[in-house]
Amino acid sequence: MELESERLRGFAVASGVHVSAAREKQAVERAGVGVPGEHDDDLFGQGSGREQSAAVAFIRLFRVGRDDDLHGLKCAFGADGAARGARGGDYRDDMRIAPRVVVTGMGARTAFGRGVEAFWEGALSGRSAIRPVTRFDTGRFHARHAALIDALDEQGDEGTERETLFARDAAEEALGALAVRPPFGGARSGIAVGTTLAGNGPLTEWLASRATGVERLSRGETGALARNLAARHGARGPVSTVSVACASGAAALGLGAEWIRTGDADLVLAGGVDAISPFVFSGFDALRALSTTAARPFDVARDGLTLGEGAGFLLLEEEEHARRRGAVILARVAGYGSGSDAHHMTRPDPEGRGLVRAIEAALLRAGRTASDVGFVSAHGTGTTFNDAMEEAALAHVLGALARTVPVNGIKGAIGHTLGAAGALEAILSVLVLVRQLVPPTAGHAASRADSPLAVVSGRRLVPARPVVVALSTSAAFGGTNAALVLESAESA
Amino acid sequence: MRHVFLVAAAHRTEGEGDATEDAHRLRRMDRFGRAGYLAGTRAFAAAGRVSGAPPHARAGVIVGTRHGCRSAITEHAARLAAATRVEDLAPSVFAATVHNTVSGELAIALGLGGISETIVAGRTAGLEALILGAHRVAAGDADRILAVAAEGVDDAMREAWEEERSALGESAAGVDLVETGAAVLLETGEFSSRERSPARYVSGTLFFEPDTRRAAARFFEWVNGVEARAGENARPAAVTLCTPDYEDFLEGYREKEPRVERFGAAGLYEIAREVAGRRAQAADQLSPHLPSKKIRAYVTRDVTGAVAAVALESWF
Numbered sequence: 001m002e003l004e005s006e007r008l009r010g011f012a013v014a015s016g017v018h019v020s021a022a023r024e025k026q027a028v029e030r031a032g033v034g035v036p037g038e039h040d041d042d043l044f045g046q047g048s049g050r051e052q053s054a055a056v057a058f059i060r061l062f063r064v065g066r067d068d069d070l071h072g073l074k075c076a077f078g079a080d081g082a083a084r085g086a087r088g089g090d091y092r093d094d095m096r097i098a099p100r101v102v103v104t105g106m107g108a109r110t111a112f113g114r115g116v117e118a119f120w121e122g123a124l125s126g127r128s129a130i131r132p133v134t135r136f137d138t139g140r141f142h143a144r145h146a147a148l149i150d151a152l153d154e155q156g157d158e159g160t161e162r163e164t165l166f167a168r169d170a171a172e173e174a175l176g177a178l179a180v181r182p183p184f185g186g187a188r189s190g191i192a193v194g195t196t197l198a199g200n201g202p203l204t205e206w207l208a209s210r211a212t213g214v215e216r217l218s219r220g221e222t223g224a225l226a227r228n229l230a231a232r233h234g235a236r237g238p239v240s241t242v243s244v245a246c247a248s249g250a251a252a253l254g255l256g257a258e259w260i261r262t263g264d265a266d267l268v269l270a271g272g273v274d275a276i277s278p279f280v281f282s283g284f285d286a287l288r289a290l291s292t293t294a295a296r297p298f299d300v301a302r303d304g305l306t307l308g309e310g311a312g313f314l315l316l317e318e319e320e321h322a323r324r325r326g327a328v329i330l331a332r333v334a335g336y337g338s339g340s341d342a343h344h345m346t347r348p349d350p351e352g353r354g355l356v357r358a359i360e361a362a363l364l365r366a367g368r369t370a371s372d373v374g375f376v377s378a379h380g381t382g383t384t385f386n387d388a389m390e391e392a393a394l395a396h397v398l399g400a401l402a403r404t405v406p407v408n409g410i411k412g413a414i415g416h417t418l419g420a421a422g423a424l425e426a427i428l429s430v431l432v433l434v435r436q437l438v439p440p441t442a443g444h445a446a447s448r449a450d451s452p453l454a455v456v457s458g459r460r461l462v463p464a465r466p467v468v469v470a471l472s473t474s475a476a477f478g479g480t481n482a483a484l485v486l487e488s489a490e491s492a
Numbered sequence: 493m494r495h496v497f498l499v500a501a502a503h504r505t506e507g508e509g510d511a512t513e514d515a516h517r518l519r520r521m522d523r524f525g526r527a528g529y530l531a532g533t534r535a536f537a538a539a540g541r542v543s544g545a546p547p548h549a550r551a552g553v554i555v556g557t558r559h560g561c562r563s564a565i566t567e568h569a570a571r572l573a574a575a576t577r578v579e580d581l582a583p584s585v586f587a588a589t590v591h592n593t594v595s596g597e598l599a600i601a602l603g604l605g606g607i608s609e610t611i612v613a614g615r616t617a618g619l620e621a622l623i624l625g626a627h628r629v630a631a632g633d634a635d636r637i638l639a640v641a642a643e644g645v646d647d648a649m650r651e652a653w654e655e656e657r658s659a660l661g662e663s664a665a666g667v668d669l670v671e672t673g674a675a676v677l678l679e680t681g682e683f684s685s686r687e688r689s690p691a692r693y694v695s696g697t698l699f700f701e702p703d704t705r706r707a708a709a710r711f712f713e714w715v716n717g718v719e720a721r722a723g724e725n726a727r728p729a730a731v732t733l734c735t736p737d738y739e740d741f742l743e744g745y746r747e748k749e750p751r752v753e754r755f756g757a758a759g760l761y762e763i764a765r766e767v768a769g770r771r772a773q774a775a776d777q778l779s780p781h782l783p784s785k786k787i788r789a790y791v792t793r794d795v796t797g798a799v800a801a802v803a804l805e806s807w808f
Contacts, residue, residue: 255609
């Protein structure tokens with residue numbers, strides 16, 4: 001209760017809106033999300049259900065509050081100055097600084113092969129791309145399996161890192177998949193990359209020999225890959241890299257969406273990438289986090305995660321910009337939320353409170369409630385602790401609906417792709433929204449008896465109700481959690 | 493959008509010696525971790541905020557760095573090279589090879605249960621963290637964000653800097669690499685105010701422009717815009733170039749450039765130094781009713797082409 005009140009108070013301040021009880025009632029009624037209770041003397045001081053309804057009403061009004069809806073807003077809040085921006089200006093100023101973010105292109109490179117279609121077909125099939133590792137010697141380790149990309153047929157510079165090749169491939173697809181190539185490049189285009197250890201290869205190589213030269217050393221910077229993509233595609237807007245372990249891909253999408261929302265860019269190529277090396281494999285093995293067979297997300301007999309590699313990129317675009325150029329809008333990035341466990345550096349909070357905070361923040365930003373969620377792309381690593389944490393968090397947020405909302409854990413199919421995971425899972429979520437099919441979770445045979453989740457298992461699922469809102473979750477070492485709320489393109 | 497104030501700040505540079513505070517926690521971090529953690533906890537304490545509180549959803553942490561956990565990476569790589577079996581490795585060392593160690597440790601220590609991000613960019617990283625944090629607070633996603641920038645410097649990184657400095661040529665001659673941690677606590681006006689805070693966040697920009705002349709033009713265009721929006725009482729912005737100017741990015745500022753390399757911590761270090769200095773003065777000297785605003789612009793430039801700049805309305 002206290003937590004929600006604080007969140008909503010923050011929202012009220014953010015909106016710069018003082019709302020009287022009577023106008024709250026008007027707003028809620030107008031937004032069609034229910035009528036508040038009788039005790040409406042203090043909007044943010046009383047019952048949580050009422051607060052939630054009011055907050056959703058406000059957000060929806062703001063989100064739809066473009067010029068043609070200003071009259072509606074005045075009707076809801078009054079035109080006498082009650083609804084004013086915190087800077088003392090008209091509330092229209094506040095509305096106009098929050099453009100909406102849509103997805104107009106996607107690209108994927110996974111162990112299923114090149115491209116989004118290969119990824120989707122592999123996911124739908126219920127197959128797993130996890131295989132015994134042959135690229136490097138696993139003789140020293142307990143685990144032997146991973147979902148690696150064996151065939152590299154790109155024409156890269158000699159010595160180009162694997163993650164760079166993956167990223168270039170996925171980025172090219174995201175930019176080029178549409179019939180009309182987007183006008184990417186220049187000061188209004190940005191690049192946001194999520195990765196855990198991009199550049200680690202050149203760095204460890206330099207550390208081993210101290211003689212590979214400064215150019216190779218510069219490629220050992222984690223941020224070098226984003227700049228490489230910026231140079232390749234002419235991006236002159238914001239270019240950066242976010243690295244929050246296994247939540248990096250989702251965080252990069254959140255960062256890219258933020259740049260569009262704040263008006264710093266119209267187009268952002270955002271996504272995640274990572275490659276698997278003995279460095280990474282050995283570390284997870286030392287932590288005893290790896291399955292000795294293959295990851296089985298949410299399965300009663302799960303015994304650990306399986307590493308994978310790849311890249312996923314999404315072309316994020318300001319909605320009006322996309323509409324003006326006649327782009328096909330695949331989905332909308334409605335909300336992003338970040339939350340920290342503040343509990344332990346490697347063990348997740350058993351109750352999943354950090355993930356709950358991330359999901360709630362994403363839903364609030366999206367102007368959605370848990371009852372809107374029609375699909376969950378879960379982090380689902382297949383470790384005992386992560387999956388139990390995620391079950392607890394999703395049960396907390398979704399309540400009884402958790403037993404009916406279809407859940408997919410793609411890591412049973414393509415492994416845990418680390419920095420790419422959040423981006424590839426966002427791509428999967430967009431595909432579910434567009435195609436209204438939910439892939440099965442590879443490796444999952446049976447959940448524990450008291451599992452609160454409806455994990456899709458065995459074969460693809462045609463959802464019982466249309467999926468309009470998808471939730472994608474990520475969790476990471478360091479206690480970092482991230483959540484993305486994606487909406488179908490047709491949603492208001 | 494809400495006002496965002498810089499409430500307090502702290503910085504830590506090499507040679508200070510690790511304090512005994514949180515000794516157990518500091519032992520499991522690498523040099524980057526320790527630099528960022530110490531700066532972050534000190535900034536929090538300087539603001540009078542209570543550490544050890546239960547995780548709070550409206551409080552978060554954003555860290556910026558160029559090299560992040562490179563020392564932990566170096567150590568794990570060395571152990572792996574010598575290992576004949578996985579038991580020869582140290583799980584705790586690998587666990588520290590994620591760049592979000594500082595944000596994670598600060599979240600645990602200070603009860604920062606909300607936003608947790610780590611930007612790993614070049615020399616612009618620290619200001620990027622500040623910009624992102626300010627935007628999150630201004631947009632209402634958080635009420636309190638600890639913006640941190642840190643670079644740990646071990647022997648391998650010092651060797652790498654020697655190589656990089658040599659490649660940069662004469663303009664980098666004599667520039668020493670210094671381990672640095674810096675932190676600034678950002679809060680909304682709901683918790684802070686002009687009366688109690690040394691500075692207010694006004695604007696930030698981040699762009700990628702390899703051509704130095706064009707980059708400078710874009711930067712000054714942004715400064716002009718900030719000045720224009722500041723109103724009639726504002727004086728021209730005072731520009732601080734926070735990074736060594738290896739490529740004559742800002743003509744006329746060369747004599748003011750720092751001759752110290754702090755990588756991604758450079759920009760936030762300059763801001764933290766000034767905010768902390770002002771904060772240390774008696775509270776009654778903070779004049780809440782100055783007749784004119786003073787706009788300060790801080791800019792960092794990475795030789796790869798990135799520029800990040802922040803404008804503050806300051807009372808110092």
